[in-house]
Amino acid sequence: MDSALIPEGTKRCSAPAFFLWTLPWLLLLACGGVSALLCLIFGLNQTNMSNIFAFALWIVADLAVIALGAGAFFTGFLTYIIGKKELKDIINVAVIIGFICYSGAMGMLGIDIGQPVRGWFIFWHANIHSMLVEVSFCITCYLCVLTIEYIPIIFENKKLNTVREFHLFGHNLHHIMAIFAATGTFLSFFHQGSLGGMFGVMYARPFAARYGFYIWPWTFFLFILSAIAAGPCFTILCTKLTEKITRKKLVPDKAIDLLAKISGFLLALYIILKIADTAGWIYGVIPQAGQRLMDFYREGPYGIWMLICEIGLFGIIPAILLLTPSLRKNRLCLIIASLMNCAGIVLNRFVFVIVTLAIPVMPFERFWSYLPTWQEWAIALAVIGYGFLLFSLSYRYLPVFPKERELNPY
Amino acid sequence: MEKREGHDNKYGMVIDLDKCTGCGTCMVACAAENNVTVRADESDKERSIAWMQLYKIDNGRPFPDTEVCYFPRPCMHCDEDGRGGHHSPCVSVCVATATELDPHTGIVSQIYARCIGCRYCQAACPYHARYFNWWDGYSSFKPFSKGMERSLSPEVSPRMRGVIEKCTFCHHRLMRAKTKAYAENRRDLREYEYITACTEACPARAITFGDLNNPDHMVSRLIKNKNTFRLLEKLNTQPKVYYISSKEWVRKLADNYLPDQIKPVSGNDI
Numbered sequence: 001m002d003s004a005l006i007p008e009g010t011k012r013c014s015a016p017a018f019f020l021w022t023l024p025w026l027l028l029l030a031c032g033g034v035s036a037l038l039c040l041i042f043g044l045n046q047t048n049m050s051n052i053f054a055f056a057l058w059i060v061a062d063l064a065v066i067a068l069g070a071g072a073f074f075t076g077f078l079t080y081i082i083g084k085k086e087l088k089d090i091i092n093v094a095v096i097i098g099f100i101c102y103s104g105a106m107g108m109l110g111i112d113i114g115q116p117v118r119g120w121f122i123f124w125h126a127n128i129h130s131m132l133v134e135v136s137f138c139i140t141c142y143l144c145v146l147t148i149e150y151i152p153i154i155f156e157n158k159k160l161n162t163v164r165e166f167h168l169f170g171h172n173l174h175h176i177m178a179i180f181a182a183t184g185t186f187l188s189f190f191h192q193g194s195l196g197g198m199f200g201v202m203y204a205r206p207f208a209a210r211y212g213f214y215i216w217p218w219t220f221f222l223f224i225l226s227a228i229a230a231g232p233c234f235t236i237l238c239t240k241l242t243e244k245i246t247r248k249k250l251v252p253d254k255a256i257d258l259l260a261k262i263s264g265f266l267l268a269l270y271i272i273l274k275i276a277d278t279a280g281w282i283y284g285v286i287p288q289a290g291q292r293l294m295d296f297y298r299e300g301p302y303g304i305w306m307l308i309c310e311i312g313l314f315g316i317i318p319a320i321l322l323l324t325p326s327l328r329k330n331r332l333c334l335i336i337a338s339l340m341n342c343a344g345i346v347l348n349r350f351v352f353v354i355v356t357l358a359i360p361v362m363p364f365e366r367f368w369s370y371l372p373t374w375q376e377w378a379i380a381l382a383v384i385g386y387g388f389l390l391f392s393l394s395y396r397y398l399p400v401f402p403k404e405r406e407l408n409p410y
Numbered sequence: 411m412e413k414r415e416g417h418d419n420k421y422g423m424v425i426d427l428d429k430c431t432g433c434g435t436c437m438v439a440c441a442a443e444n445n446v447t448v449r450a451d452e453s454d455k456e457r458s459i460a461w462m463q464l465y466k467i468d469n470g471r472p473f474p475d476t477e478v479c480y481f482p483r484p485c486m487h488c489d490e491d492g493r494g495g496h497h498s499p500c501v502s503v504c505v506a507t508a509t510e511l512d513p514h515t516g517i518v519s520q521i522y523a524r525c526i527g528c529r530y531c532q533a534a535c536p537y538h539a540r541y542f543n544w545w546d547g548y549s550s551f552k553p554f555s556k557g558m559e560r561s562l563s564p565e566v567s568p569r570m571r572g573v574i575e576k577c578t579f580c581h582h583r584l585m586r587a588k589t590k591a592y593a594e595n596r597r598d599l600r601e602y603e604y605i606t607a608c609t610e611a612c613p614a615r616a617i618t619f620g621d622l623n624n625p626d627h628m629v630s631r632l633i634k635n636k637n638t639f640r641l642l643e644k645l646n647t648q649p650k651v652y653y654i655s656s657k658e659w660v661r662k663l664a665d666n667y668l669p670d671q672i673k674p675v676s677g678n679d680i
């Protein structure tokens with residue numbers, strides 16, 4: 001039915017089978033759409049956010065997907081700026097995942113603000129001292145860069161490529177991709193950092209507050225590092241999942257191994273710096289605020305186990321797995337390490353968003369809890385649905401994996 | 411008149427907790443004066459709006475040693491740390507410059523028509539003094555609010571859904587007092603010419619309001635009391651709301667202390 005659109009020399013499932021595959025994702029999108037409408041029409045009272053939980057599930061999801069989408073800029077940086085040619089086999093996947101993550105996060109943010117029609121005020125009345133302004137500017141610009149990086153992949157579609165203008169445009173964009181990779185790297189460094197900075201600068205919230213260098217709290221640098229450590233692992237996971245579902249080998253092991261090795265190295269570096277940062281926080285920020293570490297982990301489900309899991313279980317262990325060549329080359333081990341790495345970054349973002357707000361600062365204030373409503377879940381899950389849908393469409397109709405034909409001759 | 415460096419005026423408040431009876435008049439006066447919205451069901455306290463919040467605290471001891479204190483909490487109107495370090499926690503983070511620290515008065519304002527409702531300021535405020543409008547306020551579409559717009563004060567803008575609001579130290583009263591002073595050819599306001607609604611309403615006279623930069627104002631004298639403290643002072647947010655309590659456990663509960671950090675206070679200055 002749609003064979004004219006399917007990349008040359010590749011095999012895809014039948015159109016009806018593909019339609020069935022997209023149904024659950026379309027359903028998730030539809031639920032998200034309904035929830036978004038409810039929030040836009042009736043307001044954010046549709047959520048369980050409150051004056052205590054000013055940020056909630058959506059901000060956790062935003063921070064998490066943006067960090068996981070960091071594979072796009074970092075793989076681009078390694079491929080085009082550092083010159084790791086073997087990563088050209090995985091760069092398209094990284095770009096598409098990046099685009100999905102960033103556009104999904106932007107969509108979620110659009111619903112999360114109380115006055116969505118005033119979103120442009122961020123740019124018009126920008127407070128240059130606010131980390132969130134830096135985040136907004138860089139994410140918006142970077143989404144434009146990701147779109148530019150995605151366009152040539154779309155124009156490589158068998159049918160679109162027959163249009164001369166599209167072919168030339170896409171081809172020329174390919175030639176100057178290094179410029180966009182560099183721009184993307186610059187923008188991403190700043191928004192990943194300022195997302196961390198957002199929490200580190202909240203000096204009146206000792207749980208999140210951090211010392212730093214010049215105007216940047218240490219969380220600024222840690223968020224960059226953790227994102228570039230986890231992003232490539234997420235790219236690996238998406239690739240492996242695609243390979244599992246399509247029952248094909250799509251990316252040469254060399255590319256995966258290199259990405260895993262770099263990810264492991266960065267994760268190890270991140271964990272060392274995270275330990276140093278935590279020590280500085282425990283012996284500097286917390287006593288200065290008149291508190292002790294365990295004061296933060298007294299109430300509710302948020303115990304010290306979170307810190308242990310973040311550093312130990314989801315930090316040190318995956319770093320060891322990824323840095324040990326024999327373990328890294330073991331497929332199951334690689335997947336477990338990647339999953340742990342990604343879980344660690346999600347936990348880190350959760351801690352900075354939810355736990356920061358749950359812990360009272362005033363001694364006579366009580367501990368508050370929060371559970372998202374179905375509308376909040378639906379919107380967060382819609383991003384996953386959107387991701388599966390866009391990735392599936394891209395895989396089906398675009399030459400996402402350059403080595404697919406070579407690795408799967410038929 | 412000797413004035414300190416920084417703001418021209420520095421309006422601030424001193425709340426004597428020994429005098430506060432916890433009657434809640436300050437809350438009601440504040441809400442009525444500032445057009446704070448009321449919903450038919452206000453049981454969801456995490457989402458209700460109270461610019462002046464009244465906390466009930468106790469010394470944590472069992473009966474008969476239990477002692478209770480009521481703790482009114484307006485916006486602290488935090489300031490720059492004075493060492494070139496940081497700004498008020500909320501002002502520095504606002505994305506759209508919708509909240510500002512007025513250098514002439516020290517008042518932290520909120521521009522409702524510019525607020526995008528990102529709630530970053532709310533997350534940054536340790537006092538929970540910032541409130542988000544989760545529902546439409548005085549909307550004529552809602553049956554329970556029909557006709558309520560007639561009770562609104564014309565001096566204060568009602569807030570729309572999806573924006574942050576907070577105590578403004580009844581800024582409209584400052585404007586009113588200034589207009590009167592200008593009409594009488596004066597540049598400076600007299601003491602008590604500008605006071606907040608909560609100050610005026612407090613039946614126990616527990617709240618005193620004035621210019622902290624003016625040594626002749628009562629607030630400037632009250633803050634020299636040995637029993638004066640500020641909420642979460644260690645965080646260096648430089649609040650302009652001061653409290654007085656002769657009870658050590660109350661002073662202790664106003665901040666977090668490590669065991670060796672508590673300084674005992676003895677006697678009353680004033």
